[in-house]
Amino acid sequence: MGVDLLFVNGVVLPAAADGGWRRAEALAVGGGRVVALGPAEELQALADGRTRIVDLQGRALLPGFIDAHTHLISEGLKETGFYLDLSTAGSLGELLERVREAVRRRGPGAWVLGRGWDEARWPEPERRLPTREDLDDLAPQSPVALVRVDGHILVANTQALRHVPPDVPEDEVDPVRGQLRERAAWALLRRLKPPLDELIDAVGAAQRRAHALGVTAVHDVVSSREQLRAYARLKRLGRLTLRVRLNPVVELLDALVEAGLETGFGDAWLHLGAIKLFADGSIGARNAAFGEPYADEPASRGKLNYPQDELDRLVKEAREAGFPLMIHAIGDRAIEAALTALERAGVMPEDRARIEHFELPTEGQLEKAAELGVVASMQPNFVRWSGPGGLYERRLGPERDRRIDPHRRVVDAKIPLAFGSDMMPFGPLYGVHCAVNAPHPDQRLSVEEALNAYTRGAAYAGFQEHELGSLEPGKWADLVVLSDDPTRCPPEALKDLRVVETYVAGRRVFPL
Numbered sequence: 306m307g308v309d310l311l312f313v314n315g316v317v318l319p320a321a322a323d324g325g326w327r328r329a330e331a332l333a334v335g336g337g338r339v340v341a342l343g344p345a346e347e348l349q350a351l352a353d354g355r356t357r358i359v360d361l362q363g364r365a366l367l368p369g370f371i372d373a374h375t376h377l378i379s380e381g382l383k384e385t386g387f388y389l390d391l392s393t394a395g396s397l398g399e400l401l402e403r404v405r406e407a408v409r410r411r412g413p414g415a416w417v418l419g420r421g422w423d424e425a426r427w428p429e430p431e432r433r434l435p436t437r438e439d440l441d442d443l444a445p446q447s448p449v450a451l452v453r454v455d456g457h458i459l460v461a462n463t464q465a466l467r468h469v470p471p472d473v474p475e476d477e478v479d480p481v482r483g484q485l486r487e488r489a490a491w492a493l494l495r496r497l498k499p500p501l502d503e504l505i506d507a508v509g510a511a512q513r514r515a516h517a518l519g520v521t522a523v524h525d526v527v528s529s530r531e532q533l534r535a536y537a538r539l540k541r542l543g544r545l546t547l548r549v550r551l552n553p554v555v556e557l558l559d560a561l562v563e564a565g566l567e568t569g570f571g572d573a574w575l576h577l578g579a580i581k582l583f584a585d586g587s588i589g590a591r592n593a594a595f596g597e598p599y600a601d602e603p604a605s606r607g608k609l610n611y612p613q614d615e616l617d618r619l620v621k622e623a624r625e626a627g628f629p630l631m632i633h634a635i636g637d638r639a640i641e642a643a644l645t646a647l648e649r650a651g652v653m654p655e656d657r658a659r660i661e662h663f664e665l666p667t668e669g670q671l672e673k674a675a676e677l678g679v680v681a682s683m684q685p686n687f688v689r690w691s692g693p694g695g696l697y698e699r700r701l702g703p704e705r706d707r708r709i710d711p712h713r714r715v716v717d718a719k720i721p722l723a724f725g726s727d728m729m730p731f732g733p734l735y736g737v738h739c740a741v742n743a744p745h746p747d748q749r750l751s752v753e754e755a756l757n758a759y760t761r762g763a764a765y766a767g768f769q770e771h772e773l774g775s776l777e778p779g780k781w782a783d784l785v786v787l788s789d790d791p792t793r794c795p796p797e798a799l800k801d802l803r804v805v806e807t808y809v810a811g812r813r814v815f816p817l
């Protein structure tokens with residue numbers, strides 16, 4: 306095979322299963338795939354007149370990052386302006402000011418949809434959710450709906466509450482405070498669909514950001530037919546440069562079955578993955594389900610989204626329809642429900658069922674997960690809410706805070722680990738930094754372990770370890786060039802690493 310690209314004069318970190326992070330000096334790419342890696346002079350012999358030589362100037366070349374849990378469209382819709390981006394609001398006052406400005410700009414009666422604030426990081430005394438009243442004051446005539454960073458709670462004003470469908474679960478709506486949780490929130494959002502063109506632009510925008518962050522593949526959660534269509538259209542237009550494994554929410558299962566589709570349908574660029582189910586909510590919204598009450602709300606242990614028999618039924622249905630499972634479960638009570646449902650459905654290690662977040666597993670649950678071959682799909686960036694004075698400590702108390710997000714114990718229990726960002730925020734390098742420099746010992750990983758979870762581990766979670774996740778001859782040449790060797794730089798310097806270039810199938814996608 307001819308060599309199209311030859312990377313020389315750098316540090317190639319292949320992340321292969323055998324040989325691990327042993328370095329090579331050069332890497333040859335042909336036909337979009339890795340041809341060989343080794344000493345530069347050996348590989349030079351493979352080059353001919355057509356070969357483009359890339360001088361890495363001592364930088365590090367790694368397999369492209371695979372983010373195992375994304376919501377690209379929500380993120381992209383912030384860039385297209387469909388959502389007002391509130392992720393950088395530093396206080397309640399600032400959030401309300403931005404909403405006021407958007408209401409004024411869009412004119413009376415127009416919807417204002419905001420997204421992404423995190424009140425846990427605001428200063429006291431106004432470290433609280435906005436309320437219906439706050440929003441009514443600044444928008445008496447326009448519907449306003451704001452979604453918290455975790456997507457599990459939405460605050461609406463009186464005008465917006467009028468649009469909530471009547472059939473949503475009653476206990477998920479608090480009309481006084483204007484709060485909608487889980488399915489009630491999603492039901493409202495589904496009514497406010499952006500047009501297909503805007504969804505396509507949103508995927509395009511998110512894809513550009515992904516590449517700038519060194520991401521070459523994602524496992525994306527899709528919640529509507531329109532979202533599936535946006536990906537299909539982008540691909541048909543020849544504009545998809547990111548590999549996307551689509552994980553449809555369980556509400557789409559009937560439609561998929563009806564169409565005769567199952568997991569794997571598609572190709573190396575775009576294909577169907579697992580069915581996504583939510584067993585509980587989030588810690589921020591206090592609806593993640595724990596065995597013990599919340600430290601800052603002793604009357605509540607959170608909430609399971611389904612009674613056990615219904616979760617069992619949905620898991621069984623998805624599995625029988627030919628889909629692997631991807632179950633969102635944060636609290637120990639939700640993890641128990643998820644593991645129980647998976648076991649009752651007869652899930653085997655080869656099914657690679659996934660539990661998303663897996664934040665507070667008990668000792669017994671770690672053992673059970675290992676036995677069932679469950680993949681822990683975790684978000685190392687979530688440890689930013691852990692540690693003294695953090696959101697997790699306030700919500701759960703110091704004892705549970707020390708046990709939360711136990712990446713170390715997951716790796717030690719031989720549970721396959723995949724990392725993803727859940728867009729809070731997007732960016733694998735930040736996640737690697739978080740896992741390495743985490744506040745508690747049970748959370749900490751070595752740089753190599755963290756990188757594995759964002760490459761090989763995520764590839765395994767997506768049944769793609771033969772094609773992606775490491776730099777070995779025959780695999781896709783999905784690559785990222787980093788400003789420095791992450792395995793050699795001091796842990797505190799990880800946060801200063803930069804993505805210099807990103808390639809997918811041997812084609813440069815960042816910078817363009």
Ligand SMILES: [Zn+2]
Pocket residue numbers: 374375376526727
């Ligand atoms: Zn998510």
